[in-house]
Amino acid sequence: MSTANTRLSLGTKLGYAVGNVGLQMLIAAMSFLLMIFYTDVALVPPAVAGAALLVGKVWDTINDPLFGWMTDRTRSRHGRHRVYLIYGAIPLGLAAAAVWMVPPGLSPVAAFLWIAITYTVFDTMMTLVQLPYQAMAANMTQDYDERTSLTAFASMGALLGFFAGSVLMPVLVRAAPDARTGYTLAGAVFGLVAGMAVAVVAWRVREPAASAPPATEAHAPPLWASVRATLGTTLHNRPFLLLMSAATLVRLGLTLVQASLAYFVIYQLQGDKGDLPRFMGTLLGVVGLSLFVWKVVVDRWEKNRAYILGLVLCAAGLLALYWVQPGDQRMMTAILVVVGIGMGAHWIVPFAMVPDTIDHGHMQAGERQTGMYYGLYGLMDKLARTLATVLVAGMLDVTGYVPNVAQSADALQGITLMTGVLPGLCLVLAVPLLMAYPITRSRHAEIRGHTGMR
Numbered sequence: 151m152s153t154a155n156t157r158l159s160l161g162t163k164l165g166y167a168v169g170n171v172g173l174q175m176l177i178a179a180m181s182f183l184l185m186i187f188y189t190d191v192a193l194v195p196p197a198v199a200g201a202a203l204l205v206g207k208v209w210d211t212i213n214d215p216l217f218g219w220m221t222d223r224t225r226s227r228h229g230r231h232r233v234y235l236i237y238g239a240i241p242l243g244l245a246a247a248a249v250w251m252v253p254p255g256l257s258p259v260a261a262f263l264w265i266a267i268t269y270t271v272f273d274t275m276m277t278l279v280q281l282p283y284q285a286m287a288a289n290m291t292q293d294y295d296e297r298t299s300l301t302a303f304a305s306m307g308a309l310l311g312f313f314a315g316s317v318l319m320p321v322l323v324r325a326a327p328d329a330r331t332g333y334t335l336a337g338a339v340f341g342l343v344a345g346m347a348v349a350v351v352a353w354r355v356r357e358p359a360a361s362a363p364p365a366t367e368a369h370a371p372p373l374w375a376s377v378r379a380t381l382g383t384t385l386h387n388r389p390f391l392l393l394m395s396a397a398t399l400v401r402l403g404l405t406l407v408q409a410s411l412a413y414f415v416i417y418q419l420q421g422d423k424g425d426l427p428r429f430m431g432t433l434l435g436v437v438g439l440s441l442f443v444w445k446v447v448v449d450r451w452e453k454n455r456a457y458i459l460g461l462v463l464c465a466a467g468l469l470a471l472y473w474v475q476p477g478d479q480r481m482m483t484a485i486l487v488v489v490g491i492g493m494g495a496h497w498i499v500p501f502a503m504v505p506d507t508i509d510h511g512h513m514q515a516g517e518r519q520t521g522m523y524y525g526l527y528g529l530m531d532k533l534a535r536t537l538a539t540v541l542v543a544g545m546l547d548v549t550g551y552v553p554n555v556a557q558s559a560d561a562l563q564g565i566t567l568m569t570g571v572l573p574g575l576c577l578v579l580a581v582p583l584l585m586a587y588p589i590t591r592s593r594h595a596e597i598r599g600h601t602g603m604r
Contacts, residue, residue: 157291157293157296158290158291158296158299158300161354162290162354162355163299163300163303163304164303165350165351165353165354165355166286166287166290166300166303166304166307166351166354166355167303167304167306167307167308168307168347168350168351168354169235169283169307169347169348169350169351170283170304170305170307170308170311170347171307171308171310171311171314171343171347172311172343172344172345172346172347172348173276173279173280173283173308173311173344173347173348174307174308174309174310174311174312174315175311175312175314175315175340175343175344175347176246176276176311176315176340176341176344177311177312177315178311178312178313178314178315178316178408179314179315179316179319179336179337179340180249180315181315181316181405181408181409181535182315182316182408182409182411182412182430183315183316183319183320183333183412184249184539185199185200185409185539185542185543186412186413187250187333188252188265189546189551189553190329190553190554191329191330191333192252192254192256192261192330193553194252194256194258194261194265195258195547196543196544196546196547196551197543197544197547198258198261198262198265199261199265199543200539200540200542200543200544200547201262201540202261202262202263202264202265202266202269203265203266203269203536203539203540203543204536204540205266205269205270206266206269206270206272206273206536207273207532207533207536209270209273209274210273210277210529210532210533210536211529211533213274213277214277214281214525214526214528214529214532215522215525215526215529216525217277217278217281217521217525218281218285218521218522218523218524218525218526218528219521219522219525220521221234221281221282221285221520221521221525222519222520222521222522228352229356229357230282230357230521231282231283231285231286231289231357231521232282232286232351232352232355232356232357233282234278234279234281234282235279235282235283235348235349235351235352236349236352238275238278238279238348239279239345239346239348239349239352240345241275242272242275242276242278242279242341242344242345242348243341243342243344243345243346244341244345245268245271245272245274245275245276245341246272246275246276246337246340246341246344247337247338247340247341247342248268248271248272248337249268249269249272249337250333250334250336250337250338251268251334251337252264252265254330273532277528277532279348280528281521281524281525281528282521283348283351284501284504284524284527284528285520285521285523285524286351286355286357287300287301287304287501287505288504288505288508288520288523288524289357289520290355290357292505292509292598294506294591294594294595295449297502297505297506298445298448298449298453298498298502299445301498301501301502302441302445302498304501305441305497305498305501306438306441308497309434309437309438309441309497311347312434313430313431313434314340314343315340316408316427316430316434317427317430317431317434318427319336319340320426320427321427322335322336322339323336324424383511383514383519383522384511384519384522384523384526385526386514387507387510387511387514387523388588389506389507389510389587389588389589390504390507390508390510390511390523392583392584392586392587392588393500393503393504393507393583393584393587394526394527394530395530395580395583396457396500396580396581396583396584396587397500397527397530397531397580398530398531398533398534399534399576399577399579399580399583400461400496400500400576400577400580401530401531401534401535401538402534402535402537402538402573402576403468403538403572403573403574403575403576403577404493404496404573405534405535405538405539406538406541406542406568406569406572406573406576407468407569407570407573408538409538409539409542409568410542410565410568410569411426411429411430411569412426413546413551413565413569414471414565414566414569415429415482417556417557417561417562417565418474418476418562418565418566418569419474419476419477419478419479419482420476420477421479425479429482429483429486432483432486432487432490433486433489433490433493434490435490436486436487436490436491436494437490437491437493437494437497438494439494440490440491440493440494440495441494441497441498443494444456444460444494444495444497444498444499445498447459447495448498448499448502452590452591453499453502453503453506453589454503454584454585454587454589456495456499457495457496457499457500457503457584458581458584458585459492459495460491460492460493460494460495460496460499461492461495461496461577461578461580461581461584462492462577462578462581463488463489463491463492463495464488464489464491464492464493464495464496464574464577465492465573465574465575465577465578466488466492466574467485467486467487467488467489467492468489468569468570468571468573468574468577469570469571469574470485470488470570471485471566471569471570471571472566472567472570472571503587503589504523504524504527506589506594506597507523507589508520508523509594509597509598510589510597511523512597513597513600541568541572542568545564545565545567545568546561546564548564549561549563549564551564
């Protein structure tokens with residue numbers, strides 16, 4: 151069947167959104183809490199933890215584009231992308247749980263190996279599931295506005311998952327007899343829930359027949375030549391490169407916030423660990439409410455303009471964190487409201503833009519290569535996340551951070567810069583790239599005309 155003007159049912163949109171609950175739950179927990187778990191609970195030196203996480207991202211430079219190429223050429227009775235969700239749900243859950251099970255008393259070398267191995271295995275399974283999950287959306291409908299509607303549902307699922315990962319996980323940890331046991335149990339629960347969420351998508355959502363690959367390839371080129379050709383075609387897509395570059399800067403900035411916020415609340419604001427769930431609940435609650443507003447904005451504006459407006463609001467709030475003083479919780483809450491409103495645009499707009507750039511690539515190359523696009527997009531997203539984590543770990547190490555005690559002025563300055571100033575600058579740098587983004591609603595209609603997606 152044709153997917154050009156497909157109107158998706160409410161059940162399909164809700165079923166698809168469930169997957170984001172599980173996936174984003176894992177991402178949020180690791181973005182906000184993994185580094186502080188390694189340094190303050192597992193007592194791994196920050197530089198060791200940061201270097202171990204970087205190992206997984208070296209593999210990521212290969213696996214995202216490779217897995218994207220694989221999904222574009224997968225033949226299965228379950229569908230090109232859905233098959234990875236069916237067989238990847240359980241391994242993903244197990245790998246996610248293992249990340250939070252660092253044995254006590256490890257030497258620095260043993261801790262490095264444990265973190266590097268468990269995180270690399272998790273990251274591989276995450277790629278094998280998340281990339282096909284995202285690619286399914288681009289093929290479910292090719293209608294410009296229906297994609298925004300599907301993305302809005304997926305963003306609400308992502309928001310619920312993010313809330314669980316950033317707010318409920320600390321609550322579960324605090325309910326346990328000790329922090330190490332709490333993280334182990336919470337990690338196991340989150341792995342189970344994530345695996346079940348992926349299984350729901352595999353059960354509830356079917357891929358359109360139009361997304362199936364050709365049955366035969368009589369003259370298939372060698373593996374590396376095929377990957378290189380597909381990669382080259384993707385990298386000649388200017389709208390995609392502009393969007394991916396902007397989204398990478400935004401991801402770098404927001405991950406710096408996520409990795410540093412717990413340190414900022416505990417040491418700069420001088421709150422306690424119970425304040426973090428409250429602040430995160432405020433931030434994510436505002437993001438959730440703003441999604442409805444951003445959906446209306448995107449329906450009336452061009453997508454890139456709506457994204458720019460959100461980034462400007464978010465950057466203004468992040469830069470204001472530099473002036474937050476110890477105990478000033480009201481100002482902290484007000485800033486998080488502004489940041490949350492702006493952040494809502496990032497939760498919905500870029501994910502509705504990626505499929506439009508894929509349509510542009512289809513027009514250029516005459517072939518639809520969904521997996522490679524999401525592979526590259528996912529690669530840059532993960533590299534940004536890792537770079538942010540390594541930067542935070544390096545900052546803690548250089549400024550003399552000591553866990554569970556009052557911090558020096560240098561350490562507090564580093565935490566403040568990593569939480570507000572540097573992330574705000576990253577978001578500002580993304581704005582010129584989005585201003586140059588060329589796909590408008592009218593331009594997308596022309597692209598659909600050229601590719602026969604009427």
